[in-house]
Amino acid sequence: MTEQRRATLIINPAARGVPRRLDPARLAGYLASRGLPARVAIPDSPAEATAAARASAERGDALCFVVGGDGSLRQAAEGLAGSTTALAAVPAGTVNIWAREIGLPRGIRAAIDAHLGGQVAAVDLGRAEGHVFLLMAGIGWDAEVAAAVDPAWKRAAGDLAYILEGLLHLPALRTRPARWQADGQAFEAPLGWMLLGNTRLYGGRIHLTPHARIDDGLLDLLAFCPHGPAETLAMAAQVLAGRREGRHIVAGRFAEVVVETPGLPVQLDGDPVGQTPMTFRTEPGVLRVSLPAGPLPPLWSRE
Numbered sequence: 015m016t017e018q019r020r021a022t023l024i025i026n027p028a029a030r031g032v033p034r035r036l037d038p039a040r041l042a043g044y045l046a047s048r049g050l051p052a053r054v055a056i057p058d059s060p061a062e063a064t065a066a067a068r069a070s071a072e073r074g075d076a077l078c079f080v081v082g083g084d085g086s087l088r089q090a091a092e093g094l095a096g097s098t099t100a101l102a103a104v105p106a107g108t109v110n111i112w113a114r115e116i117g118l119p120r121g122i123r124a125a126i127d128a129h130l131g132g133q134v135a136a137v138d139l140g141r142a143e144g145h146v147f148l149l150m151a152g153i154g155w156d157a158e159v160a161a162a163v164d165p166a167w168k169r170a171a172g173d174l175a176y177i178l179e180g181l182l183h184l185p186a187l188r189t190r191p192a193r194w195q196a197d198g199q200a201f202e203a204p205l206g207w208m209l210l211g212n213t214r215l216y217g218g219r220i221h222l223t224p225h226a227r228i229d230d231g232l233l234d235l236l237a238f239c240p241h242g243p244a245e246t247l248a249m250a251a252q253v254l255a256g257r258r259e260g261r262h263i264v265a266g267r268f269a270e271v272v273v274e275t276p277g278l279p280v281q282l283d284g285d286p287v288g289q290t291p292m293t294f295r296t297e298p299g300v301l302r303v304s305l306p307a308g309p310l311p312p313l314w315s316r317e
């Protein structure tokens with residue numbers, strides 16, 4: 015006798031795109047009507063979200079649906095890593111970068127339907143000490159901005175809140191002397207901002223790591239190291255234009271990056287998580303994800 019497939023439905027009610035009148039029981043009923051009974055979890059904290067995902071993995075669920083943003087996905091991915099339960103994103107956050115990367119349709123019901131008729135693939139996870147990240151890590155300026163954005167403003171303005179906050183911070187941005195190692199190669203420079211991309215889209219709008227692959231075991235590194243205020247402004251214009259070449263920009267692909275300099279702020283998938291020193295590495299193929307049917311997106315090495 016074949017065991018029935020099951021799922022878990024994790025809902026972040028604080029996410030920007032979650033309707034206030036969303037009925038979790040009705041959503042679970044819809045999944046049951048499609049042959050996929052689901053438990054509902056509405057966590058009160060990131061730790062509870064990770065625990066709910068881990069419980070889903072321990073039960074051997076086929077899918078773990080996460081209704082929320084990229085931060086909610088990151089929390090669930092930590093609980094699902096190493097299991098056969100696939101992370102099924104239901105975009106309802108501020109930017110929803112992962113949903114854009116894999117071509118998920120907008121709308122909660124439409125995204126769920128895409129997963130029910132979709133496919134599962136393995137991806138790498140980034141790890142920074144005790145934290146994981148699905149999309150990218152940022153060290154320096156963008157982590158400063160992420161920490162400064164007011165949650166209420168973010169809920170009201172969406173990704174524009176980050177852009178406006180970045181513009182407000184621009185006159186005060188300063189580089190710091192920094193040391194880091196990438197796969198054993200030593201670097202030292204006045205660092206403004208380092209990006210470690212597991213995926214391609216930055217902020218949902220700009221392709222700063224356009225050749226990143228989510229299954230190659232590597233992080234695409236960009237380190238912006240301007241010399242003086244004029245070059246800082248020039249690099250900021252480059253970032254907004256999606257350009258990533260030029261003097262004092264370090265680029266490469268690495269399996270492990272160790273930022274040795276203390277006190278640099280760090281964000282993972284948009285969430286501030288602390289400061290350096292910190293080691294960033296990939297864990298190849300440890301997460302299964304659900305995505306729409308059809309050819310794999312360009313993020314995968316074998317499209």
